[in-house]
Amino acid sequence: MSAPPDRSTRKSDRGGSAAVEFALIGPILIAVLLAAVVYGGWFLMAQSVQSLASEAARASIGGLDAAERALLAEEEARAAARDIGALDAARLSVRVEDDGVTLRVVAAYDIHDHPIMLLGAMLPRPPETIERAAAVRFGER
Numbered sequence: 001m002s003a004p005p006d007r008s009t010r011k012s013d014r015g016g017s018a019a020v021e022f023a024l025i026g027p028i029l030i031a032v033l034l035a036a037v038v039y040g041g042w043f044l045m046a047q048s049v050q051s052l053a054s055e056a057a058r059a060s061i062g063g064l065d066a067a068e069r070a071l072l073a074e075e076e077a078r079a080a081a082r083d084i085g086a087l088d089a090a091r092l093s094v095r096v097e098d099d100g101v102t103l104r105v106v107a108a109y110d111i112h113d114h115p116i117m118l119l120g121a122m123l124p125r126p127p128e129t130i131e132r133a134a135a136v137r138f139g140e141r
Helices: 007-013 017-062 066-083 115-119
Strands: 092-098 102-110 129-137
Touching: 017 066, 017 092, 017 102, 017 115, 017 129, 066 092, 066 102
Parallel strands: none
Antiparallel strands: 092 102, 102 129
């Protein structure tokens, strides 16, 4: 029968446990951090698209007819996209719907190959097109 190991030997045997614990928890931690970056970036872009749609709808009020209102809305949306650091104006498409009483600006932003989306390739991805709308009433029904 062998003698039990003394306490000093047991203490040195536990040295590799931190590495094993990190090997188990590390990938989960990295995935959570990547998800925070990817979804945080997506929410930043979604809020920015909503903001520029709202600004475009407000700017359209100055137009005298439907064509001028649509032009004002599109110009404001492009200008806002250039001013907002998180957005690229080339990825933006703007649609203006005017029924004579309500003008609705729909802004769609394509992020399928955006670096933030490419960063989270192993994660469940948010939608690749962010579409937000804003409406302004300028007449009576």
